[in-house]
Amino acid sequence: MTLAPTLAITGSTGHLGGMVARQLADAGSPQRLLVRDLSRAPELDLAVPAVVTYADPVLAKAALAGVQTLFMVSAAEAEDRLQQHYAFVDAAAAAGVRHIVYTSFFGAAADSTFTLGRDHFATEEHIRASGMDFTFLRDNFYLDFLPLLAGEDGVIRGPAGDGVMAAVARADVARSAVAVLRDPALHIGRSYNLTGPDDISLATAAELLTAGTGRTITFHNETLEEAYASRASYGAPPWQVDAWVSTYTAIAAGELAGPTSAVHELTGREPLGLAEFLAESHTL
Template structure:
């Protein structure tokens, strides 16, 4: 009997993975679900899962919460600049608790000179896993299509303008559900030890192409504007987005720092994210959904954003 621990299990990603594991026939009693807010997992506890307190900022809660687990899905923390100490603490707790295999939700990107601060965080975590002596699997998830449909277009669908410092650089996008399915299968698979997978959609796109797909699906004209990194910083400064990451901040559905966003856009511009992969299909047996198809599935929501902007 194998017991599976999932960190951040009360969030959308964690809950999705739990649902896939149960659908694959994993008994609820074999699931150890960690969260800073265990009460949010009451429905899974009622089904028989073990629900425990687990906070990346609290080593004791992690080491106690992971006891009895054989495999662990470590869902990445959100904030750039905070991840490496948080993840290292969780890895040390996993080793102390006797966990044998850690599957980690990392981030796409070439190295070693990628300027993206997010990539720096995730490669630091991958190195900590390699040095831990634990068996590991790294799932390098691409940019979520969900964020590019739900959050990124909010301003463009009000103003008709979408700006960025990415120029003609291309990047892959992937739906959160494809990442969730990949994580669930990687956690269960017997042959993913010490392997890295690039979890991407079927194609790489420029941000200009992404903006035009959104425009077509929303039936609202959007003009793409190339700007410099300095102009991008000024845009976020005007919105009140901090340059460096702080523990809690969100402006207009953007819960990140401008250093995070701009460094990633420069990385896209310079080709550090131009990676295509079929690893979603390799892991799950099903092809990843394209960005256009995903956007079409959210057409009603996009057109509602247009209507909301028109009413202001």
């Protein structure tokens, strides 16, 4: 692997990592695509695939040999995701990686209302303690998910109250990541809170979704008891239901509020708002 590219990208078979990998390829940047399944690796110019799983430190260390900068997309939600992150970060340090660019969450803290925000904070702290250089991209809630929150009856249900969030388009996060990865030395030790241009409530989001999709969408502010009851039929484990519900309670608590200039600072363009995102998506 010593002749392989020194920039490694995880998540290239997914939405965010795939956007980042394609944009890097379009820019002519060599990259190593770290994937679980070689057959699913995108075929891109100057891209070399390598097999890796976050939970296998031996495999990860071998795949990361010679890497200087690593783009680490957070692992899929799982009960042991934090342990997977720790193992992968440790493997990166052991392999000699110099700089990790990690996709974290807006306002990540040890006491985040959003339960998975606590895992992101713990991952950040583990990266800080590793001795490697780091850059944290703290993404707000994705605008991309908003159309998916409404049930078949067109109702978004959750205990978000009148709380607002500065939701961000995944495409703006990808563009921001590419800007960092193309000149990582400029961003060592920085944390970027990546947001959309304005704060919106779920009631406002429902109005914009109605206007932008032609589907009638409304918001119902559940109580906590209603929120847990309405999700019980999914049969999901308690940690996952807690994560789902706490997405809404984090909005109610104001922890996802506060637009920043970070996307513009990194990319030179204003981030998309929900109406613009819907107009551009052409898929709804």
